[in-house]
């Protein structure tokens with residue numbers, strides 16, 4: 001009943017996101033206490049607890065709940081994926097990569113600490129993520145075969161099947177005239193693969209069957225691409241609005257983006273296709289249970305910043 005005219009509760013996505021963020025922030029805080037040497041833990045906590053949107057943990061928990069699992073079973077993998085995400089942001093900001101001074105409005109990890117500490121904090125977050133799945137799944141009664149499969153899924157998403165591969169191709173493409181195939185390769189590996197691992201790990205620990213896992217995988221891959229297409233469109237349109245001009249930032253730089261390759265209207269149409277494809281993957285599940293993931297796809301598609 002989409003209008004709620006018969007008094008049924010409408011799904012409230014903002015409330016759902018806020019409640020999952022509280023669960024995840026609390027779990028992350030407990031997962032990473034201040035231990036000796038404090039400088040390393042402080043550096044890890046500085047970035048991990050710095051207020052990201054927690055989209056990946058929410059994907060893991062929502063996928064687990066959609067297939068009949070509970071939040072507690074998904075929390076270890078949700079936290080682990082956020083640790084990997086945080087590691088990738090710390091490393092991405094380093095002088096040898098993007099060399100950024102600000103992240104989420106605050107000094108980047110290597111500026112607040114040092115390049116060597118930031119490098120080690122990223123490494124320690126990466127290893128903690130796998131330790132956290134192994135220990136957390138056992139504590140929450142998740143069967144060992146599911147935990148093992150989640151470890152393999154996440155490991156693949158970090159290395160040659162995901163982040164590292166996407167970053168290498170991205171760095172190699174700097175200043176080059178790349179086509180749609182390379183742009184898509186970069187986004188599928190750098191962005192979509194970790195979102196995919198988050199949702200798939202949630203489904204695995206929730207006890208999903210193979211067909212359900214593969215639908216959830218495709219859903220998350222569409223959402224990951226959608227994330228980047230919308231990001232590119234916002235980069236152009238928001239800068240245009242700020243400047244009061246028709247051509248925005250990315251149309252004026254060397255970076256290849258979707259609006260550059262297919263125009264702003266073409267990129268918007270592609271985003272609409274991706275959100276429809278993502279939602280279609282959820283049609284095989286009980287409709288009421290799909291609400292969080294449907295709303296997440298729409299939230300990413302229609303966000304304004």
Ligand code: GRG
Nearest residue numbers: 052053054055088089091092163164167190191
């Ligand atoms: C060290 C093995 C190893 C891999 C790292 C640096 C690197 C290789 C990959 C870069 C990955 C990267 C930074 C991709 C961009 C992903 C992205 C879309 C980030 C923004 O995500 P949001 O909006 O961020 O969810 P918040 O701040 O909300 O958490």
